Amino acid sequence: MAAAFARIGDNRQVKTALFLIACGWAGAAPHFLLTQATKLVPAIALAILLGGYGLQKVLVDRRKTFLNTLEVPIDLADAGDWPSVDVLVAARDEEAVITRLVERLSALRYPEGKLSIWIIDDGSQDRTPILLKNLREQFPILHVICRDKDAGGGKSGALNAALTSVNGDWLLILDADAQFQPELLLRVVPYAEKAGWSAVQLRKAVVNAQQNLLTRVQAMEMAMDALIQKGRLAGGGVAELRGNGQLLQRETLQRCGGFNEETVTDDLDLSFRFLTLRAKIGILWNPPIQEEAVETFYALWRQRQRWAEGGLQRFFDYWPVLTSKQLSISQRFDLSCFFLLQYALPVVSISDLITTIFVRTTPSYWPLSIVAFLVSGLAYWRGCRTKSEGPTLPAPTFGSLLIAIIYLVHWFVVIPWVTIKMAIFPKRLVWVKTTHAGRQS
Template structure:
C-alpha cells in the first residue's frame, strides 16, 4: 500500500470548469423542446433516486449483519488490547478541555495501554494553563505546543503528533468530544474483529434540546449515519467525520499522514484510505457525543468549511477515483453522491435563474424533490433507531418537515462556496468551531 500522491494544484481552474459545467447543465434544458426537456431529468431521478433508496434500505442489512455476528464482536481480552494514542488538536478550548481529559481518564481501557496527546495549536485563552495543571494530575497526558503561525491547520497539528506517538491505533477526537466509559474498548474490539483499517463512530449531538438549530443537527447526524451504513452495506464508500475516528497507525503512515493542504482533514483522509484499498467501517453505538452549533453565523462558517473541503477532495483525487483502484460499485456510489451533494445545488440555482430570464418553468424540481424525500426517509429511519447516548429527536411530521427545509441551506452554501473557490485564491486557516461546554455526557 503506497502513499497517495496529493494533487491539490489548479483548484481554482478546476472549480471554474465545474461551475461552468453546472451552469450549462442548468440552463440547457430551457432551450430544448418542452416535450423533451424533462427526459434527462427524469432519467437522473430514476438513477440517483433508486441508488439513494437502495442505500437507505440497505442500512438494515448492515445492522442485521452486526447483530447476527455479534458473537464475533465480543470485547477483546484486556491482555490482548493494543496500545492506543488519543490525539486532540486544540485551539482556545478552555471551556471543554478539562472535561475531555476527565472523560478519557475514566475510560475502561488499561491505563498502561492508552496515552493522550493534546496539540495546543497556539491557544490565546487559558487552555495552556489548564493543560499544565492537568499534566500534573494525569501521567498519561502529554502536551505538544505549536505556534499559531505553524501552518497546516488541524492536519499540521496531527502530523506533529505523529512524530512522537508509537501506538498501534490512533483515536482522533475534537475538544468537545464525550465518550462512554466502554467506548474505546468496544471500538477497538469492533475494528479488530471486522478487519477495519479505520472506524468512524456515529456522531450524536449532546445539546439537541438547546434550540431548533441543534435539534435539526442531531437529526442530520442520525441521517448521515444511516446513509453511511447503507453505503457500506452496498459496498460503496464510508467517510470519516473527524471526531471519533479510530485509525490503524501503519495504514496512516502508508497513506502519507494527514494532508496539510486541505481544510477538512477527515474527508481528505477518507479518499486517501479509499484509494489505498484500506477498509473503513462505521459503528452506530456507542456514539461520540459533541456540541451542535447553536447559532446561524456559526453554522454558516462550519458548513462553508465542510463544503470547501468536500469539493476540494473530488477535484484533487478525481483521476484516481475514476481508476481501477476502486471497484465499479465504489465509483458508482461516489458519482451519485457527488451529483446529489455538489452538482444538484448549483444546477438547480442556474435552472432557476434561467427560468426567470426565459420565463419558462424550472426543470430540475423532480430531482430536488427526490433528493429531499430520500433525506427525509433517512431522517425518519435514523431517529427511530434505538441508540445509546442522547435521546434522538422524535421524527413527527412537523419536525420532519422543518428538518427537511433546514437541509435547504446546502442549496445556498454549495453554490456560494463554489463561486468563491473559482474566483478567490485560498488561504488555509483553521476555521474552528467554538465550543461552550454547557452539556455533559449521557450514558
C-alpha cells in the same frame, strides 16, 4: 507516498471553474435546447437513477454487514492481547471544555500501559495552556505538545505534529468537545480488529439537541448521515470519516503520508487517501461519539462553508483515482451518485432557477430536487427511529420531518456560493474552528 499525495491537490481553482461552468450549462441547457414537452426528461431520468440509488442506501439491510459490539467480550485480564492506543486531540482556545475532556479521557477503561493521551495545543490564546499544564501534573497519562499559532497546516498540521511521538497500534482522533462512554475503546477496538478495518468512524450524536430548533435539526441530520453512511458501505459503496470519533490504524495512516495540510477538512481528505490504498473504513452506530451542534445561523454558515469546500476539494484532488479501475464498479457508482446529489445538484438547481427568472419559463430540475428531498425525509425518519445509545434522538414526527427537510435547503445556497468562491479566489488555508460552549450530555 507522501510526496505523491502532496501533488494531488494542484489546479483546484481551474477544476472548480470547469465544474461551475459544466453545472451552469446543465442547468440552463434544457431551457434552450429542448421543447417544453421534453425539457423535464433529463431531470426525470436523473430522479429515477439517483432516487433509486438513495432509496437503496436508506433501505438496504445492514444487519448482516455490521458486527454488534455488545457481543464482543471485554476481558482485561491479559493486557498483552490488546493493541495499544493513542488518543489525539488538536485543541485551540478550548478553555470551556479541555478540563472535562481530559477528565473523561483519563476515565477510559483500557488495559494498563496500553493507552496514552496526547493534546496538541495549537497556539491557544485563552487559558487552555495553563489548564493543560495543571492537568499534566494531575494525570501522568497525559502528554501535551505546544505549537505556535502560526505554525501552519491547520488541524492537520497539529495532528501531524504528534505523529512523530506516538507509537500506538491505533489512533483515536477526537475534538475537544467530545463526550463518550468509559467503555468506548473496549468496544470499538475489538470491533475494528475482528472486522479487519483500517479505520472506524463512530456515529456523531448531538448533546445539545434541545437547545433550540437549529440544534434539533442538526441532531436529525447527524442520524441521517450515519444511516446513509452505513447504507453506502452495506451496498458495496464508500464510507467516510467524520473527524471527531475516528479510530485509525497508525500503520495505514503513515502509509498515506499522515494528514493532508493542504485541505480544510482533514477527515474527508483522509477518507479518500484510505480509499486509494484500498484500506477499509467501517461505520459504528453504537457507541456514539457525542459533540455540540452549533447554536447560531452564523456559526452554521461558517461551518458549512468549510465542509462544502473540503468536500469539493477532495473530489477534485482524487478524481483520477476515484474513476479508475483501482476502485470497484460499485464504489465508482456510489461516488458518482453521491457527488451528483451532494455537490452538482445544488449548483445545477441554482443555474436552473436563474435561467427560469431571466427567460421566464418553468424550472426544469424540480422533479430531481423533490425526489432528493423525499429520500432525505425517509433517511431522517429511519435514522431517528433506529435504536441508539447516547442522547435521545428527536422524534420523527411529520412536523419535525418537514422542518428538517426545509433545513436542508441551506446546502442549495452554501455549495453554489462556495463553488463560486473557489473558482474565483485562490485558497488561503486557515483553521476556522468551531467554538465550543461546554454543553453536557
